[in-house]
């Protein structure tokens with residue numbers, strides 16, 4: 501009998517265990533848009549743009565293999581059994597996910613299929629290593645990155661090679677007609693706020709492979725350790741995050757490709773800084789798997805009593821890139837224009853929101869969720885908790901990023917700020933990250949009137965820091 505392959509966040513043909521499991525049997529590939537299952541973690545605006553294009557790419561790739569993608573909207577536990585019955589399938593193959601809502605969805609789908617006389621067969625995971633199968637010596641999940649990474653790294657010495665993409669697929673005869681991607685209106689119409697995304701991104705498996713090839717071919721891998729912290733460096737990092745989130749490329753494929761590239765050229769060690777970032781991705785998922793409350797609640801209970809000072813005006817200024825801190829504003833505007841922000845700047849912007857402005861980290865995470873093309877429940881919430889200091893392995897609270905010094909250190913020639921905050925472009929380097937301290941003639945020569953062309957900072961860095969420390973002390977007294 502035929503089988504269904506249920507695509508989820510694994511929108512690729514190569515190294516796809518669920519698709520490979522179909523073997524030579526007739527197969528109906530399916531994608532179900534089940535927004536109710538994800539609830540508030542359904543894809544945000546930027547992610548929907550990505551999904552639109554990625555599904556179109558997947559549909560074309562499957563069509564070329566002989567079995568087109570069936571699109572359906574609704575609850576997966578209703579759609580899949582009815583499709584299975586319609587085509588006489590006895591099995592549905594899918595790859596596992598780590599999101600709590602997705603795991604609950606798997607349980608419901610398995611039960612509904614069993615009632616319909618079919619089986620859900622789950623495979624793989626979005627990770628290098630199954631998160632359920634890695635625990636510290638105590639038998640408990642890891643809470644700190646370093647021991648986690650050490651344990652995982654040694655297991656990965658035996659990481660199996662990726663699976664090849666299937667050859668021709670055998671279609672299911674008489675498969676019912678599905679919906680169309682265009683009909684779902686996932687991408688914005690007019691005004692098209694995502695217009696600039698396509699200058700940077702090419703969603704889909706071919707785009708993911710092209711990104712990886714470019715990263716490896718130009719020897720950016722060797723430069724990565726130094727370049728990865730420089731937001732003004734074009735292509736300092738791989739740009740693989742949205743492709744990894746949507747499963748357009750498997751982390752196993754990236755891992756092997758990077759190691760092979762480094763080994764062929766006698767520079768095996770040059771891969772390590774990059775591989776370490778993939779381990780951070782694993783760690784975030786490990787945390788989410790074992791602490792499903794992570795997206796909503798502080799992992800350190802003491803933070804439940806943190807005296808946040810929610811203020812819609814401050815939050816809005818941050819979202820729009822009008823905080824008066826050039827490095828933060830450049831990041832927030834990069835995010836809006838391109839659906840992505842450099843990692844160093846995510847840390848600085850997050851820190852300013854949470855510490856200098858005392859806004860709850862959940863509000864920052866929610867904005868990122870809506871605006872990042874790589875919005876990922878595990879990576880976003882783990883990193884926000886890390887920035888806020890409420891994570892299990894977070895930086896100590898008193899280590900507060902100074903938005904001016906961070907800007908000067910990591911964007912010393914101001915390339916990043918000048919690109920995304922053009923109204924400051926003519927300020928000399930010396931004042932670029934601290935325009936409110938620039939002498940009046942310098943501002944005039946650069947054509948900047950503070951408060952008109954560019955805002956004064958929402959908080960004085962030193963006062964903001966002192967306020968943050970006082971809030972932290974108040975929390976500790978309460979705990």
Ligand code: FAD
Pocket residue numbers: 728737738739740741742744745777778780781782784841842843844846847850868872874875876877879880881883884887
């Ligand atoms: P590269 O430097 O090329 O790294 C390669 C891969 O490693 C990335 O694609 C990513 O999958 C992984 N990686 C790198 N850094 C991290 C990290 N700190 N944590 C987890 N995985 C990492 N990443 C997301 O994928 N989705 C998110 O929603 C997300 N939200 C974040 C929120 C905050 C506040 C912060 C500080 C970081 C967040 N990150 C998130 C992590 C990181 O910023 C991005 O993964 C990275 O910028 C992606 O760019 P790249 O692919 O060029 O990274």
